[in-house]
Amino acid sequence: MPQVSLTVNGRPVKVEVEGRTLLVQVLREKLGLTGTHVGCDTSQCGACVVHVDGKSAKACTLLAAQLEGASVTTIEGVAGADGKMHPMQEAFRDNHGLQCGFCTPGMVMSAIDLAKTNPDASEHEIREWLEGNICRCTGYHNIVKSIQAGSAAMRAAK
Amino acid sequence: MGADGIGVAVRRKEDVRFLTGRGTYTDDIARPGQTYAHILRSGQAHARIRSIDVSKAKAAPGVVAVFTGADMAADGVGGLPCGWLVKNKDGSPMKEPAHPPLVVDRVRHVGDQIAVVIAETRAQAKDAAELVEIDFEPLPAVVDSKDALKTGAPQVHGDAAPGNLCYDWELGDKAAVDAAFAKAHKVAKIDLFNNRLIPNAMEPRAATGDFDPASGDYTLYTTSQNPHVIRLLMGAFVLHIPESKLRVYAPDVGGGFGSKIYHYAEEAIVTWAAGKLKRPVRWTADRSESFMSDAHGRDHHSHAELALDKDGKFLALRVDTTANMGAYLSTFASCIPTYLYATLLAGVYTTPAIYVEVKAVFTNTVPVDAYRGAGRPEATFLLERLVDVAAREMGMDRVEIRRRNFIPTNAFPYQTPVALQYDSGDYFSTLEQAQKAADWAGFEARRAEARKRGKLRGIGISTYLEACGIAPSNIAGALGARAGLYEAATVRVHPTGTVTILTGSHSHGQGHETTFAQVVSETLGIGIDQVEIVHGDTNKIPFGMGTYGSRSLAVGGTAIVKALDKVVSKAKKIAAHLLEASVNDIEFKDGKFTVVGTDKSKTFGEIALTAYVPHNYPLEELEPGLEENAFYDPKNFTFPGGCHIAEVEIDPDTGVTKVVKFTAVDDVGRVINPMIVEGQVQGGVAQGIGQALLENCVYDKDGQLITGSYMDYVMPRADDLPSIGVATHTTLCTHNPLGVKGCGEVGAIGSPPAVINAVVDALKDHGVTHMDMPASPQKVWSVINGAHRKAAE
Ligand code: FES
Ligand code: FES
Numbered sequence: 001m002p003q004v005s006l007t008v009n010g011r012p013v014k015v016e017v018e019g020r021t022l023l024v025q026v027l028r029e030k031l032g033l034t035g036t037h038v039g040c041d042t043s044q045c046g047a048c049v050v051h052v053d054g055k056s057a058k059a060c061t062l063l064a065a066q067l068e069g070a071s072v073t074t075i076e077g078v079a080g081a082d083g084k085m086h087p088m089q090e091a092f093r094d095n096h097g098l099q100c101g102f103c104t105p106g107m108v109m110s111a112i113d114l115a116k117t118n119p120d121a122s123e124h125e126i127r128e129w130l131e132g133n134i135c136r137c138t139g140y141h142n143i144v145k146s147i148q149a150g151s152a153a154m155r156a157a158k
Numbered sequence: 159m160g161a162d163g164i165g166v167a168v169r170r171k172e173d174v175r176f177l178t179g180r181g182t183y184t185d186d187i188a189r190p191g192q193t194y195a196h197i198l199r200s201g202q203a204h205a206r207i208r209s210i211d212v213s214k215a216k217a218a219p220g221v222v223a224v225f226t227g228a229d230m231a232a233d234g235v236g237g238l239p240c241g242w243l244v245k246n247k248d249g250s251p252m253k254e255p256a257h258p259p260l261v262v263d264r265v266r267h268v269g270d271q272i273a274v275v276i277a278e279t280r281a282q283a284k285d286a287a288e289l290v291e292i293d294f295e296p297l298p299a300v301v302d303s304k305d306a307l308k309t310g311a312p313q314v315h316g317d318a319a320p321g322n323l324c325y326d327w328e329l330g331d332k333a334a335v336d337a338a339f340a341k342a343h344k345v346a347k348i349d350l351f352n353n354r355l356i357p358n359a360m361e362p363r364a365a366t367g368d369f370d371p372a373s374g375d376y377t378l379y380t381t382s383q384n385p386h387v388i389r390l391l392m393g394a395f396v397l398h399i400p401e402s403k404l405r406v407y408a409p410d411v412g413g414g415f416g417s418k419i420y421h422y423a424e425e426a427i428v429t430w431a432a433g434k435l436k437r438p439v440r441w442t443a444d445r446s447e448s449f450m451s452d453a454h455g456r457d458h459h460s461h462a463e464l465a466l467d468k469d470g471k472f473l474a475l476r477v478d479t480t481a482n483m484g485a486y487l488s489t490f491a492s493c494i495p496t497y498l499y500a501t502l503l504a505g506v507y508t509t510p511a512i513y514v515e516v517k518a519v520f521t522n523t524v525p526v527d528a529y530r531g532a533g534r535p536e537a538t539f540l541l542e543r544l545v546d547v548a549a550r551e552m553g554m555d556r557v558e559i560r561r562r563n564f565i566p567t568n569a570f571p572y573q574t575p576v577a578l579q580y581d582s583g584d585y586f587s588t589l590e591q592a593q594k595a596a597d598w599a600g601f602e603a604r605r606a607e608a609r610k611r612g613k614l615r616g617i618g619i620s621t622y623l624e625a626c627g628i629a630p631s632n633i634a635g636a637l638g639a640r641a642g643l644y645e646a647a648t649v650r651v652h653p654t655g656t657v658t659i660l661t662g663s664h665s666h667g668q669g670h671e672t673t674f675a676q677v678v679s680e681t682l683g684i685g686i687d688q689v690e691i692v693h694g695d696t697n698k699i700p701f702g703m704g705t706y707g708s709r710s711l712a713v714g715g716t717a718i719v720k721a722l723d724k725v726v727s728k729a730k731k732i733a734a735h736l737l738e739a740s741v742n743d744i745e746f747k748d749g750k751f752t753v754v755g756t757d758k759s760k761t762f763g764e765i766a767l768t769a770y771v772p773h774n775y776p777l778e779e780l781e782p783g784l785e786e787n788a789f790y791d792p793k794n795f796t797f798p799g800g801c802h803i804a805e806v807e808i809d810p811d812t813g814v815t816k817v818v819k820f821t822a823v824d825d826v827g828r829v830i831n832p833m834i835v836e837g838q839v840q841g842g843v844a845q846g847i848g849q850a851l852l853e854n855c856v857y858d859k860d861g862q863l864i865t866g867s868y869m870d871y872v873m874p875r876a877d878d879l880p881s882i883g884v885a886t887h888t889t890l891c892t893h894n895p896l897g898v899k900g901c902g903e904v905g906a907i908g909s910p911p912a913v914i915n916a917v918v919d920a921l922k923d924h925g926v927t928h929m930d931m932p933a934s935p936q937k938v939w940s941v942i943n944g945a946h947r948k949a950a951e
Contacts, residue, residue: 020281034186035179037412039360040445044868047360075179089177093169096837100667101176102360102412108177123881130876134868136360136413137667139844139905140876142837 006070008033009077017064024048024059027074035075035105039134046133049106050074056113058132075105078112087153088112088146097146099137107133107143115151123148163680164896167833170672171686172665181410184364184381189438192366193222195428196283197441198273198290199450200265203299203522203861204312207263207272207292214289215275220282223435224290225427226273227260235259235430238421238486239395242493243638244325244518252325252518255318257486259396259423259430265294266314266485267522268863269450271423276431276439299522299861303482304459306519314485314520322520324483324492329500330513330576335465338474338511342465346548352536353931354457354482354855355848356449356871357529359666361412363452364442365425367432375403378429382408383418383664384704387641389696391421391489397430401696404429408694411666415845416528417452418666419706420489424451449866454855455529457482458495458536464509464544470552470559474511477503477540481518484525491527492518497637498533498628498707504574505541506585506623506799507563512575522861528706530845530906534624539931542620542911546918547927556915557593560621561586571892578625580797581892583825588887589621592801592823595883601805614808614942615818616920620912623799626708626900629792644791645709646701647717649678649725651784653770655763656688662702663714664693667841668902669834670710676830677715677896681722682762683749700787708900711830712796716894720788728784729765735776736760736768796891796899800824802843802908806916813939815917817847821883822908827891827899835901840882842905848874849906850913854932872932 001016008031015030027033027050036059039047048059051073078086088111091097098104107130114121114129121129126147127140135143162168175181212224238257245251260271273290277283298312305311306322314322339345361381368377376399382388385406392406393399411418428439443451459480465473481495500514531538549559564585565572572580593599601617608615628634631642648660657678663670670693675686692698705714726746733751734741743754752759768775769784805819822839829835852872856864865871890897910931917933918926926941 018281028186032188033179034183035181037183037361038185039362040868042445042867042869045360045445075177079178085174085177092177093173096170096833098173098176099669099837099841100359100361100413101172101181101410102183104176105179124877127876127879134360134873134875136358136415136845136873137841138837139840139842139874139882140879141840141844141882144876144881 002065004064004068006067006072008072009074015064019065021064022060023062023064023067026064027059033074033076037102037105039102044134046106046110047103049109049133051109051113056110075109086112087157088115088150091150091153092146095142095146095149097138097143103133103135107135111147111150114147115154119151119155121151162676162686164676164830166676167831168672168676168686170669171675172669172671183361183410183412184366184379185442187366187379187409189366189368192438192440193276193278193435194280194283195431195439195441196275196287197271197424198275198287199447200268200270200272202265202294202296203268204297205265205294206297207261207265208295209293210273211291212273214291215286218282218286218289220278221275221286222278223276223431224273225260225431227258227262230260230430231258231262234398235426236396238423239391240487240492241489241640243640244327244492244496245638246325247328252492253319253323254487255315259426267524268861269524270485274427274431276435301521301523301857301859301861303457303480303519303521306521307480307517314522319520324487324518324520327496327516328514331511332513334511335474335476335513339465339476342473343468344466344551346464346466346544346551348544348547348928349461350540350543350928351930352456352458352539353849355455355529355853356855357415357417357452357455358873359413359415359417362443362445362448363418363422363424365428366438366440367428368438369432369436371436375405376429376433377405377407378425379407379409380425381411381418382406383411383414383666383706384702385664385694385696386662386702387704388421388425392426392429396426405697408664414666415530416455416532416706420453420527446867449871450524450863453488453527454484454524455526456536457526460540462540462544464548466548466552470554470562472507472509472563475503475509477514479514479516481516482521482523482526483518484521484523486525488525488527491525494528494533499537501576501578502534502537502625503541504576505538506565506621508565510575514576523857530842531903532707534903535907535910538620538622538907539911542622543914543928546915550927556619579794581794582889583623583797583799584887584889585621585799588800588823588825591885591887592803592821595823595885596803596805596819596821598803608807612810614810614920616806616916618804618912618915618919619801620908620915621801622908623797624903624907625795625797626903627712627792627796628707628709629795631791641703642791643703644789645703645714645717646787646789647714647721648700648785648787649718649721651725651766653767655684655766657682657684658690658692659718660692660699661714661718662699662704663710664705668705668710668838669831673711673830673834674715674718677718678722684762708902711896711898712891712894712900713790713792715896715898717788717790719895720790721786724786724788725784728780731780732765732768732775733760736774793893796827798824798826798899798901798904800904800908802912804909804912804916806913806920808920808938810942813935813942815851815933815938817880817913820880822905823885823887824901824904825887825889825899826901826904828888828897829886830898835886836884838901839884839905842903843882843909844874844879846906846909847879847913850910850931850933852878852932
C-alpha cells in the first residue's frame with residue numbers, strides 16, 4: 001500500500017493508505033483523532049473541517065494520498081502549548097455556541113479560519129461563511145455570537 | 159441562590175470535552191478485534207424477494223459473514239415491537255404487522271434492511287455488499303396516506319393490515335360537537351398537509367455490538383436517547399437476552415430530536431451478530447442511509463372546522479386527520495397522532511366541545527414517529543392556522559379573537575374536553591410581552607416601508623401550549639402505553655462530600671451535566687464542580703426511561719430532587735446525633751446543618767465523612783453510607799406555552815421568504831439555567847422555521863426518496879435564519895417540586911404557524927388564505943404570479 005508522510009498537529013506521521021482513503025479516515029481510524037467528525041457523505045455539513053496548511057478544508061473531501069508533505073491541524077491541535085483552550089474555543093463556551101457538540105469541532109475550525117482571513121466580520125459575513133457548516137441544535141444564533149466574541153479575542157491577543 | 163444554583167446562567171460543564179475534540183460518540187469507540195457491518199438496503203419501494211444469493215459476497219476479500227433475514231428468523235430473533243397499543247373506535251386493537259430486523263421475503267420501503275455484510279474493514283463490507291444477488295419481483299407502491307386508503311391501493315401488509323389501515327380512532331364528544339355546529343353563527347374551515355420531515359441529528363446513527371464469550375455478556379454501544387428502553391425492548395422482545403446479561407451504553411450522542419428514541423433494526427443486528435461471531439461488530443450510518451432509515455416525522459393530512467358564535471367565541475372544533483405511519487410501526491409511532499396530538503387540540507382556548515378522528519395508515523415509506531414536538535406541532539399548526547382563518551372569516555383582529563377565547567388566568571386547573579387538565583399558565587402575559595418585544599403596534603409602518611422597496615412584508619402570531627413529560631404511568635397504561643413513564647435517580651454522596659448523580663435521563667445536547675448539577679448545588683449547597691452527572695449506561699444507572707417529550711427536568715430532575723430529599727433527611731439524623739440534638743431541631747441551609755437557634759453546626763462534608771466512617775454514629779437506628787434512590791412517576795403532564803411572532807419579507811421577483819424578525823416568549827416554568835433555556839428555544843425555533851420555509855421530505859409516486867441527501871433536503875443554514883429573540887414569562891408547574899415545565903420542544907411547536915401566518919399575511923392581497931409548508935420560493939412565486947396574471951386578465 002502506498003504511504004504518505006504528513007504533519008498532524010505538529011507531529012510528523014507516516015501512514016499507509018489506499019487510493020480511496022480519505023483524510024478524515026486517516027485522522028479518525030489510523031491516528032485516533034476522533035474529534036474530527038463525519039456528518040454526511042456529500043461534502044455539505046462541515047463536521048469534518050480541519051486546517052490543511054493553515055486553511056480550513058473538509059477532511060471528508062480530501063484523499064489522504066494527495067497530502068504528501070501537508071501540515072494538518074485538527075480540533076485536538078488548536079489549544080495553546082500551555083494546554084489552555086484557543087480563544088475561539090473559549091468563546092464558544094462563554095456564548096453557549098454548542099449543544100450536542102457534534103458540529104462543534106468543524107464550526108470552531110471554520111471560525112478560526114474566518115477570524116484569520118476576516119478578523120472583524122459582520123453578522124452577515126459570518127452567516128455567509130457558515131454556509132458549509134450545518135448545526136441542527138443551536139439555530140446558529142449563539143454560534144454567530146461565539147464567532148464574534150472569539151474573533152474579538154483573537155484580535156486582542158495579537 | 160448560590161453562585162452555581164438555580165437560575166444562574168453558568169457555563170456548561172460538558173463543553174470543554176466537546177470543544178477540544180474529546181467527546182466520545184459511538185463511532186469514536188474502537189473495540190479490539192472489531193469488524194464492520196454494512197447493511198444492504200432495498201432500492202425498491204415495494205417488492206417480493208424471490209431469492210437472495212450471498213455466496214459471492216461471502217467469498218469476497220475480508221468478509222467475515224453475511225446474514226439475511228432467514229438466518230435471524232432461524233435463530234428465533236423476534237420483530238421490533240411497538241410500545242403503544244391504540245384501539246379502534248369499536249375497541250378492537252390496532253394492526254401490528256411484523257417488523258423483522260432483516261426482511262424475509264418482501265421489502266416495503268426504500269432503505270428496508272435486506273442483509274448484513276460483516277468484514278474486516280468498512281470498505282470491504284461495502285464492496286462485498288455489491289456482490290449480493292437478489293431476485294426482486296417489483297410490486298406497485300403507495301406513498302401518500304390518503305391514496306393508501308383508496309380501494310384498489312397497493313397493500314403494504316396484505317391481510318395483516320387490510321386496506322392499509324393501522325387504526326381508526328376517535329376522541330371527544332361527537333354529539334356535543336354536532337349540536338354546537340348546528341347553532342353556529344359562522345364556521346371556519348381548513349384543509350392542510352403537515353409536511354413530512356427528516357430529523358437529521360448531525361451525528362448519524364451508529365451501533366456496535368460486543369460479546370464476551372467468557373461471561374456471556376452482551377454490550378451494545380448505541381446512539382440512543384434512552385438506553386434502558388432499548389435494553390428492555392431488544393432484550394425481552396427481539397433477542398431474548400436477559401437484562402442482567404445485556405449492557406446498553408449510549409455515550410455522547412450528537413443530537414436526537416426524537417429520532418434516537420426508537421429501537422432500530424441495526425441495534426439488534428449488530429448485537430446478535432456479535433454473539434454469533436464472538437467479535438465486536440460496528441455499524442455507522444452514512445448520511446444517505448440516515449435519510450432512508452431514521453424514523454421520519456409529521457406527515458398528516460387534516461380537515462378541520464371551527465364553529466363560532468357572533469362574538470367570535472369558539473363553540474366547537476371538529477378535526478379529521480389521516481396520519482402516515484410509513485411501512486412499519488416504529489416504537490412510539492401509534493401514540494403520536496393520537497395521545498400526543500388530539501389531546502392538544504384545545505390549545506390555549508376555552509373551546510367547550512371537540513371531536514377528533516384519526517386514521518393511521520401504512521404506506522411504502524420510511525416509518526414515521528416522534529420528531530421534535532411529536533404530535534403537538536401538528537396540533538398547534540392546525541389550530542393556529544384555523545384561528546387565523548376564523549379571524550378573517552369573522553372580520554376580526556387576529557389578536558382579539560385569540561384573547562377572547564383564551565383560558566382565563568384564574569381558571570386553572572382547567573379541564574379540556576380532550577382529556578388533559580392544565581395546571582397553570584398565563585397566556586395574556588406571554589402574548590402582551592411578545593407583542594411588545596416584536597413591536598406589533600409598529601408593524602403597519604414597516605409593511606408600508608417594505609412596500610416602497612418592492613417587498614411584501616407580513617406578520618404572524620401563534621399562541622400555543624404543549625404537554626410535556628407524558629404521565630402518569632397508570633393512566634398512560636390504561637390508554638395503551640406498554641411502558642412506565644417515571645424516571646429514576648441515584649444520589650451517591652462520597653465520603654469527602656462530593657456527589658455522583660446517576661440519572662435515567664439522557665443528555666444529547668440538552669446540558670444535563672450542568673442543569674442537574676445546579677439543582678444539586680442549590681439543594682446541598684456545594685459547587686457544581688463537586689457534582690458529577692452520570693447517564694447513558696445501563697450498567698451504572700439503576701433504571702431510566704430516557705429523554706424525549708421535554709421530560710428530563712420535569713421528570714428526571716424531580717427524581718433527583720426526591721433522592722436528594724432522602725439524602726438530606728438521613729443526613730439530618732446523622733447531624734442530630736453528632737450535635738446531640740433532636741432531629742426536629744436540625745435545620746439544613748447553605749450546606750450546613752445547624753441546631754435551630756444556636757451556632758452549633760456541621761458541614762455537609764462532615765456529615766458525609768461520618769456516614770462512611772461511622773465511629774460516632776447511631777448504628778442501632780441508621781445504616782452507614784449516604785446514597786439514596788428514587789423513582790418518580792409524575793401526577794400529570796406539564797404544560798409549557800407562550801406566544802411566537804414571526805415577521806417575514808417576501809421578494810415577489812424570486813418568491814424567497816426571509817424571516818426578518820422572530821420573537822418567542824415562552825412559559826417553561828421555573829428556569830434553572832437561562833442560557834441553556836434560550837439555546838433550547840432558539841434551536842427549536844430554527845427547526846420550526848426550517849419546517850415552515852425549507853424542509854420537506856419528498857417521495858415520487860413510485861416510492862423513491864427524492865430528498866435523500868443534503869443536496870435535496872433543505873437544511874436550515876446560518877444564512878437562512880435570523881437572530882432569534884427569546885424571553886420567558888414564568889408560571890410555576892404546580893405538581894413538581896421544581897415548578898419546571900420543559901423547554902426542549904416549545905420552539906419547534908410554536909414557530910411553524912407563526913411563520914406561515916406571517917406568509918399568508920404578506921400575501922393577503924393576493925387572495926391567499928392558506929399555504930402548506932414549506933412556503934418554498936417556487937410555491938410563493940407561483941401564488942404571486944398566478945395572482946398577478948389573474949388581476950391582469
Ligand atoms: S462530513 Fe459532511 S462535509 Fe465532511
Ligand atoms: S451543536 Fe449539535 S449539531 Fe451543532
